[in-house]
Amino acid sequence: MSTSATEREQRAPVSGPASTARSPRERWRALPSPLRHLLLAALALVVVTGLLLVTGDLTALRFAAVGYTMLSIAGLQLLVGGSGQVSLGHGAFMMIGAYTMALLVGNLPMLPLSANLVLVVVVATVAGVLVGAATARLHGPYLAGATLILAVGLPGLTHRYHEFLGGSNGLTVRTAGAPPFLQGLLSASEWKALVVWTTVVIGLAVLATVSTGRLGRRMRAIRDDETAAAMSGIPVGATKVVAFVIASAAGGLAGGLQVYVLGTATPSIFTLALSLTLLAALVLGGIGSMWGALWAALAVVYLEIWLSDAVRAFSLSRDVENNLPIVLFGVLLILVLRFQPLGFHGILQRLGARLRSGRH
């Protein structure tokens, strides 16, 4: 599921004893990468379902939130960690997906959810192509600046087209719960969490396949050295646009899922702060690995809740109470960057390496 996991698999034959004829690991690696990642996705879905059944209805919505946030951050991971382009407008693509979903559910209620999700991906892809092609020649801070404009400007559209997009109240839709034959087994939120996670693991399998395959290698080559990549025959501009489009599609799909769960899309959700939070969380979780996206999503969903609870325990004034979690998040980010630039996943990797070397 992650680049680093595969790298570790590849490294194993060298560091370990000479590999035997056909170890299970080799047989696993001989499978085509889409199949491998879909199997891992199925496994992940089983784990999530198990957790969901154990924890019950109350946490289901938070589970769903972790799911779509993770998909969004995994897309950003491919863009920032994979191709080296920094986007400050990722939240804007979530917004495009969210509003597409809300409009589809509101205006074309006969469409099934799967068709809606496909259409959301199509719209986000088109938006990604338009923005990506326009910004293809921008590097580093200039690309960040251009995408920043998108993140700042797009929410304003909802006021400009008040009739159509609902202004600051946004759009509210009703999405169906579990189908009749499952109604005794699953609550509406549990069903939604399952639908979200099914979509998310498929999306993650696609992202992981891209990231560990030839395209991912091309992106990393461009991230590391554009001139050398071009001299190896890699189309630099086109590959960058493709990375941008894939990230946009993942962000859009995540936004669509968010509306499916929350039933509402408002401009106040998709502010610049969201884009910045996604990027900060990615750094916190660990850039360069898909696992980083999981830790990042957990941080986005749970850290703020935990920090708020912790702050409330000290019974401070309301102003302090509201802003302290954000400050603590920032402090945590600075500490991670200072002491562990590879993020939480870097810490885990180091611990894993120490455990393995201790065993030998």
Place this chain on the structure above:
Amino acid sequence: MTTTATEHLLTAEGITVRFGGLTALDDVDLRVRPGGVTGLIGPNGAGKTTLFNVLSGVLRPTSGTITWKGAPPSNRRTHHLARAGIARTFQGLNLFPLMTVLDNVAVGADRLARGGPLSLLTGLGRHHRDERELRERAMAALERFGVADTAYRLPGTLPYGVQKQVALARACVGDPELLLLDEPAGGLSGGQIGDLAAQIRELGRDMAVVLVEHHMDLVMEVCDHIVVLNFGRVISTGTPDEVRADPEVTRAYLGTTDDGNE
């Protein structure tokens, strides 16, 4: 590896490059036959690297024409030239620092993968076979250059000489027909330069090699043909012996000190 209907693999005619008021290259001609080693020498600032950048598509000449296998290349962009079979190494190596040595070299082989855009995006179709072949090719190239044991290391953790071999492997793994080497001997010790000379001659049997080099012993030893640049102009061409005997070259390049004449 063979060219038909034309004797020259690459010809550059009347190449002129101006940076504002500075003329870096002035009406330079260069002909490269398939196979063999061509040396490009000249004092500092003579325009050697500029010519390299023109040949590899990094820099667009102010005027002049380039033909590749008898016809102008359909597209002068760097990655098109690379896909057409021109590879190069860099003075600063320019390895991909955060990718394993094996991946570094696999990138060089990318042009040989046959899967289309769809397989690239979805990982379906030829992708699996492409990946296996790229990996095998990269590994074979690492073995050929004697650095296979470093396959899963990061380039930055390796000694400079090993990094140079990785860079060579990355440039050669894609079976280029023309290999441009930018100062391959820079930073190497005497013994390593001897090995490098043998290596370059070996490479010259499979592909055309053009090298820019300051190290005169190496150039005289490995090159079949030498082009001497000074102040952006070609002042002499010929075999190593002819160039060595050319008084113009001695004046421009070697003549300043006696021991430089060696």
